[in-house]
Amino acid sequence: MIYKVSRIVSLVIFSVLIIIPSLIVVFGSTKTDSEVYNKPLALPEKWSLDNFRFLFEVSNVGRSFLNSLIVTGFSVTITLILASMCAFAISRMITVTGRVLFSLFAVGLAIPGQVNLVPIFILFNDLQLTNKLSGLVLINIVTTLPISVFILTAFFKELPKEMYEVSEVDGATPLRIYRSIALPLSRPAMGATAIFLFVITWNELLFPLLLITDNDKRTLPLSLLSFRGEFFSNYSMIFTAVMVASIPMVVMYLLMQRSFIAGLTAGAVKG
Amino acid sequence: MGLPAAIIFAGFYFVPFIANLRYSLTRWDRITEPEFVGFRNFINLLTNDDLFYKVLGNNLRFTFLVVLFQTLFSLIFAIFLVKNSRTNIALRTLFFFPTILSSVSVGMIWLFMYDPNFGAINLFFTRLGLEGFALNWLGSESSALYAITFTQVWFHTGQMMVIYIAGLQQIPQELYEAAEMDGASRWQQFRNVTWPMSIPTTIVVMAYTTIQSFRAFDLIFAMTQGGPNNSSNIFAVLIYQTVFSELRIGYAATQSIFFIIVLVFVTILQRKFLNSRYEK
Numbered sequence: 001m002i003y004k005v006s007r008i009v010s011l012v013i014f015s016v017l018i019i020i021p022s023l024i025v026v027f028g029s030t031k032t033d034s035e036v037y038n039k040p041l042a043l044p045e046k047w048s049l050d051n052f053r054f055l056f057e058v059s060n061v062g063r064s065f066l067n068s069l070i071v072t073g074f075s076v077t078i079t080l081i082l083a084s085m086c087a088f089a090i091s092r093m094i095t096v097t098g099r100v101l102f103s104l105f106a107v108g109l110a111i112p113g114q115v116n117l118v119p120i121f122i123l124f125n126d127l128q129l130t131n132k133l134s135g136l137v138l139i140n141i142v143t144t145l146p147i148s149v150f151i152l153t154a155f156f157k158e159l160p161k162e163m164y165e166v167s168e169v170d171g172a173t174p175l176r177i178y179r180s181i182a183l184p185l186s187r188p189a190m191g192a193t194a195i196f197l198f199v200i201t202w203n204e205l206l207f208p209l210l211l212i213t214d215n216d217k218r219t220l221p222l223s224l225l226s227f228r229g230e231f232f233s234n235y236s237m238i239f240t241a242v243m244v245a246s247i248p249m250v251v252m253y254l255l256m257q258r259s260f261i262a263g264l265t266a267g268a269v270k271g
Numbered sequence: 272m273g274l275p276a277a278i279i280f281a282g283f284y285f286v287p288f289i290a291n292l293r294y295s296l297t298r299w300d301r302i303t304e305p306e307f308v309g310f311r312n313f314i315n316l317l318t319n320d321d322l323f324y325k326v327l328g329n330n331l332r333f334t335f336l337v338v339l340f341q342t343l344f345s346l347i348f349a350i351f352l353v354k355n356s357r358t359n360i361a362l363r364t365l366f367f368f369p370t371i372l373s374s375v376s377v378g379m380i381w382l383f384m385y386d387p388n389f390g391a392i393n394l395f396f397t398r399l400g401l402e403g404f405a406l407n408w409l410g411s412e413s414s415a416l417y418a419i420t421f422t423q424v425w426f427h428t429g430q431m432m433v434i435y436i437a438g439l440q441q442i443p444q445e446l447y448e449a450a451e452m453d454g455a456s457r458w459q460q461f462r463n464v465t466w467p468m469s470i471p472t473t474i475v476v477m478a479y480t481t482i483q484s485f486r487a488f489d490l491i492f493a494m495t496q497g498g499p500n501n502s503s504n505i506f507a508v509l510i511y512q513t514v515f516s517e518l519r520i521g522y523a524a525t526q527s528i529f530f531i532i533v534l535v536f537v538t539i540l541q542r543k544f545l546n547s548r549y550e551k
Contacts, residue, residue, distance in 0.1 A: 003457050007351045010347065010348070010351070011348075011351060011352075011362060014344075014348065014366060014428075015362065015365060015366075017425060018365055018366065018368060018369060018425075019365070020391060021380045021381070021384055021391070022368075024380070024383065024384075024391065025380055028383075036389075037388075037389045038389075040383075040389065040391060040394075041391070082275050082276040082279065083276060085272045085273065085275065085276065086272065086273035086275075086276035086277065088272060089272040089273035090273060093273075101273050101277055104277060104280065104281070104285075105280065108280065108284055110482075110535070110538060111531055111534060111535065112482060112485075112486055113284055114486055114488065114507060115527055115530055115531050115534070116284065116287045116288060116291060116527070117507070117510060117511065117514070117527070118291055118294060118510065118514055118520060118523045118524045118527055119287035119288070119290040119291040119294065119524070120283070120287050121514060122290070122294070122301075122520065123283075123286075123287055123290065138279075138283065139283070141279060142279060142280060142283040142284055145276055145279070145280050146280075149276065174272060175272065178272065199370075199371055202373065203372070203373030203374060203375075203376075203489075204489075205373070205374060205375055205488070205489040205492065205493070206488050206489060206507070206511075209492070209511075210511070220373070221373050221374070221375040221376075221489070224373070224375045224376065224379065225375050225492075225493060228379065228382075228493075233386075235383050238379050238383075239379075239383075241379075242376045242379050242380065245373060245375070245376055246371075246372055246373070246376055249371045249372065250371070253368070253371050257364050260367075260371065261363075261364075261367055261433050264367075264370060264371075264430055264433075265430070265433050265434050265437065
């Protein structure tokens with residue numbers, strides 16, 4: 001009895017705590033600012049997309065959206081290629097090299113790349129990689145490599161050894177085995193990793209903040225942060241910007257809940 | 272084949288890591304040449320920097336509270352939602368949802384929720400006649416860090432819950448059946464079956480939450496930038512400010528080294544504590 005009541009009460013409280021803020025944002029993005037302040041939870045008086053139109057007119061949020069897409073796309077793809085090759089190599093090497101390689105990334109997992117913000121800032125300035133999307137792609141790859149290598153190594157290690165041995169007898173090179181056997185088999189693991197990487201890269205703030213000063217090179221989280229300064233506390237505009245930044249994720253989440261949950265969980269468990 | 276990844280990682284993780292050690296021995300504003308000062312930054316930081324100790328305290332408190340509550344709540348919700356019924360799956364999807372948002376979005380949403388005049392939190396308390404709870408949550412030194420702690424827990428509890436559910440579903444059902452036959456209450460079942468069987472999952476959840484809380488830069492930067500009066504400042508934000516507001520590269524590098532030391536120390540302590548539980 002006590003169990004049942006406390007179960008229902010706590011589930012309802014947490015649901016409300018998630019639903020109410022979400023509704024405030026969704027409704028708020030179609031309201032005028034005074035409406036947001038006076039009746040944050042009420043349905044909008046009239047549904048309008050004026051805020052979105054205004055936001056795209058006065059700010060370069062469209063540009064930021066595109067930048068985020070470019071940076072995330074390249075970061076995730078390149079990380080996946082590098083990490084899967086590396087993980088494949090590690091899983092096949094029982095030698096010292098494999099272990100060294102693995103512990104190299106283990107350090108990166110225990111001490112996240114974010115602690116390097118000072119030297120990265122200096123190094124990227126020296127290499128003139130600041131204010132460049134390619135610079136962001138590079139640093140994203142570096143910070144997400146360890147976790148990706150971990151997830152994929154765990155997966156490759158589970159593949160039956162016989163698969164490889166047969167093709168080795170046939171004289172296939174490691175690269176060949178990787179391309180025609182390991183990769184096709186690893187599609188689910190790659191998919192999970194891709195989603196995990198997509199979410200953290202799309203949402204990343206620290207390094208863009210550190211490396212980008214040019215308005216045209218901003219990614220979405222950075223633009224969102226600057227709107228807080230520009231629109232001060234004009235929450236209808238801020239909520240509109242939150243909507244623009246979140247819609248791609250939310251749509252993908254609703255379409256592929258299972259893979260999302262699996263991907264973001266794998267990231268934590270294997271790490 | 273592992274070479275490309277290893278080279279990139281060595282070049283942009285380990286090389287900067289070493290460079291950071293070098294910077295920590297200098298005084299440097301990036302305008303003039305760096306000046307070698309030996310261990311003066313380290314001595315200064317340890318003996319003459321109240322802000323450092325304040326931030327250290329904040330960071331440890333923040334991490335401790337986030338780990339405690341996030342682990343606790345995610346375990347409780349996992350127990351409540353472990354059965355694969357339709358409602359449970361829908362609720363899991365809902366609880367997991369905040370995880371996919373960006374920290375900046377979450378920060379903006381909760382800035383409004385905590386707004387002293389218009390925010391839903393204070394609106395709720397005043398409606399209930401509890402004006403005493405209607406605080407300036409993010410604007411006052413005594414509550415800012417806790418308000419952010421709550422947001423961080425709200426943000427990631429669902430993610431950890433899913434990990435726990437996966438762990439709980441591995442527990443053999445016979446153990447519960449046997450416990451029930453012996454007339455064990457729900458609490459006893461939790462104490463003697465669920466909790467000991469889920470310790471491996473707890474280790475994973477706590478380790479991940481710890482790292483996550485040390486990396487809460489985005490959320491804190493979006494919500495308070497460490498204010499008011501550094502009451503919600505944590506290491507990552509402090510280091511950023513030392514680089515950009517104070518232009519003290521050498522000192523920021525020294526702060527980073529202490530950041531790493533604390534992070535490693537906390538991780539080791541936690542592993543030791545949990546492993547001793549595990550072996551019992």
